[in-house]
Amino acid sequence: MGETGAKLPFERKGKGMREREISDFKERAEHGDVLMPIRRYRCIVPNTYQDLSLHWHEEAEIGWIQEGEIDYDINFESFRVRKGDLLLIAPHILHAAHAVPGKRMVSESLVFHLDMLGYQTPDACTIRCISPLQNGKYRFVPVVHSGQPGYGELIACMEELLGCMQPREDAVPKAEEPAEELYRKELLFRLFRLLYRYGYVVKNESGREDFAAEEKMKQVLTFIRSHYAEALTVGQLAGLCHFSETYFMSFFKRFAGMTCVEYINHYRLSQAARILVQTDRPVTEAALENGFRNISYFNRQFRRQYGTTPREYRKAAEGRP
Numbered sequence: 001m002g003e004t005g006a007k008l009p010f011e012r013k014g015k016g017m018r019e020r021e022i023s024d025f026k027e028r029a030e031h032g033d034v035l036m037p038i039r040r041y042r043c044i045v046p047n048t049y050q051d052l053s054l055h056w057h058e059e060a061e062i063g064w065i066q067e068g069e070i071d072y073d074i075n076f077e078s079f080r081v082r083k084g085d086l087l088l089i090a091p092h093i094l095h096a097a098h099a100v101p102g103k104r105m106v107s108e109s110l111v112f113h114l115d116m117l118g119y120q121t122p123d124a125c126t127i128r129c130i131s132p133l134q135n136g137k138y139r140f141v142p143v144v145h146s147g148q149p150g151y152g153e154l155i156a157c158m159e160e161l162l163g164c165m166q167p168r169e170d171a172v173p174k175a176e177e178p179a180e181e182l183y184r185k186e187l188l189f190r191l192f193r194l195l196y197r198y199g200y201v202v203k204n205e206s207g208r209e210d211f212a213a214e215e216k217m218k219q220v221l222t223f224i225r226s227h228y229a230e231a232l233t234v235g236q237l238a239g240l241c242h243f244s245e246t247y248f249m250s251f252f253k254r255f256a257g258m259t260c261v262e263y264i265n266h267y268r269l270s271q272a273a274r275i276l277v278q279t280d281r282p283v284t285e286a287a288l289e290n291g292f293r294n295i296s297y298f299n300r301q302f303r304r305q306y307g308t309t310p311r312e313y314r315k316a317a318e319g320r321p
Helices: 124-134 151-163 178-197 208-227 234-241 245-256 260-278 283-289 295-306 310-318
Strands: 038-045 051-055 060-074 077-082 086-089 095-099 105-112 138-140 201-203
Touching (some): 124 138, 178 201, 245 260, 283 310
Antiparallel strands (some): 038 105, 051 095, 060 086, 060 095, 138 201
16 A cells, blocks of 8 residues: 555545654553563653554553543543543553544553563462453453542552653663562552452453454554555455455454554654654655655655644754744
8 A cells, every 4th residue: 555556545634643652553662671561651642642543562551641631442442531530451452542632631651561460470369360461351441530439549559650660751760779669569569459449350241253353453453563664455454354355444444443544654654753753864765664655745645644844843853943
């Protein structure tokens, strides 16, 4: 799919979009390190992004909306979340976010692997409570609102966790005392105890058809992430699912909220934009490396998505007039 050799043109009704680092289909971002796989993220919409593409990761994610409101799609359900709400996203759950037009949003999030809680160690806690979340037998209730059972305790625990974590954009922290690492794990266990105590971990009741659809979506998204710079076709993606092209296009739009060509175009442009911000490489190089063979077409699509030219986008990111 693209401007040459494609079955469908890449046309998209534009929204200005900025992608934060974890907006891949299956994320490639490192959330912490092997010994302490947890990371704190602060997100400000629209500065950080306006649309966060459908994706998933092996880690759990707990988010706290501190200002404003935003729309989230979690496991094929849609939620409008507002100041004070907690977002609970279990491992391997597909999710996306979309700015509410004209609304600012500020959130703090923790993304962590359940290795932090020893999910592979066969004791009573991990077998009954941790491993079922990692393998999909259990899931989180996606949103906790102010006034719901246990809300105050959950927020207090979240505040303590955030207090002992540095945001993603901060400098690499110095070596920590063992007591601090133990404290972090203690708070995570407390958070999970509260989630179970107040009923925010539930059995995953998705039917076999829903599960199969989710797995097909993940397969397609993973393929797109790996081959987005190549000349993809609808037929190629449909073949991964053993669907006809017509059925595949309907299937993808139903679960992703946009057509597959819109989705790939969005991802290609976000990768090009990242190169423009993080490097001094020429605009032409950023376009060619990310699947665009016609620079005029790239410039048009970039303006449609970001509301500015690639060069103006780079200047704005650098804070230059």
